[in-house]
Amino acid sequence: MLELVDLGHNYGSYRAIDRVNLKVAQGEVVCIVGPSGCGKSTLLRSIAGLIKPTGGTVLLDGKPVDGSPENLAVVFQDYSRSLYPWMSALANVSLPLRRRGLDKKKREAAAMNALDQVGLSGAAAKYPWEMSGGMQQRVSIARALAYQPKLLLMDEPFGSVDAQTREELEDLTLRVCAHHGMTILLITHDVDESVYVGDRVVVLSKAPGTVVGDLPVQLPGPRDQIHTRELEAFVRLRAEVGRLVRGITPYRNTHGYGVETR
């Protein structure tokens, strides 16, 4: 459903990403992982239409994207700059639904439902500044859920919360996305997280970022923070991704857990 063809972007003479090619199928959860400064955010912002890439094309359902595409939601890393502090959680979640042509009652019902799914039905009337970081990011996720996008982009969504909240939010994301059959592109610098959350892990090299690895994650579901992380397959894959992220030449072992590089 999403296809990047030779996507590249320069900031002046600085090349942030270079000829990124990627295909994401409907319903897939793809994690993009890479070292800091590899242009992960540039990639996401190009897809979201927040910057116009200087080269290549973004295709959504086969159509080239110009500006912010329809049916796309983003969960930003910095919830404090993405949730509006002058609105309650409910208002924040229901605001994007205005353009869906729903009346106020239906918008609020949909927003309540989304807040319920992220476990915040009791906090609908609260303002963002009355909530912890984890709760605020839940509101962001609820906003994306209520919007019912075809494609959900997540830009280091759990980068600003503590480790435990992070695990909770990872599971929450997996759960609600399985439920909605949403296609997700999650960007992270955390190797562990990319393997845990993704159906597929795409590794970007350091700047100019380009795809250096594309690994299917074949772990049994539903995933579990303790159990999944102790599986041999998980550990091996994490090591593989870790090597790629650090730019260490991947090796092919006899069991065939190799990595195809481009």
Added chain:
Amino acid sequence: MRRATFGVLRLWIVPVALVLWELVTRMAGSPYFPPPTQIAGQLYDMWLSGPLSQLLLTDDALNTFGPSLGRLLAAWIIAGVLGVAFGVALGRIRGLADYADPVLQFLRALPPPLLVPIFFVLFKIGTPTQLAVIVFGVIWPVLVNTTDGCRAVDKGFLETARVFQFSRYDVLRRVILPAAMPKIFAGLRLSLSLALILMVVSELVGSNSGIGYSLLYAQQSYDYAGVWAHIVLLGVLGLLFNALFLVAEGRVLSWHANARRTV
């Protein structure tokens, strides 16, 4: 609670200042500087000896304050609406500020009282001219602050709006204006105190009603206690407006105060 008590306790300065004022003026014995008790007596006779049904205000008070406060509030509201409207345009339309800036800086530098003759020609003598003087004088803080506030809207807020494809109206009404509201209120507050000053100034020239006119009348009839009563009145009005404004601001911007406290 403790802060409130403390606030009341701090008011000890008021009686101390009044007593000092009384002593100094009595010792000086100058007809130009009557003691506060005399001023208070005059104030009472002129404005506060009315019937209960008029909240003790005399007919004279109602006829003097009414037109003045009416013009002040009307002009302040007009200036607020115009200032916010132009400020949003200047803050959000790229390049517009560059064109408009020289003209605005020129206009802003003009002292409004000097424009009274021009306004006389443009509008009729009386209320329209007075409104024009006040509006022209008090629009600037609102305009400048709104422009600043709209320009400085956090990029994250705008990107969120873009991703979720808010309509232009929603971006303005639900993102830009609320984000700029703390600045807009700062501008409105400055304007309100300026409006009080310009209200008096506008009534000193070519007017036959209002506090400014009444002040001029007292001055011309050598009623110095009366003049001082007007001065006290204006000070009290300024204090009152500011207090009312802060209450309103506290309600509208509670999110802002709270968000700042927790961050």
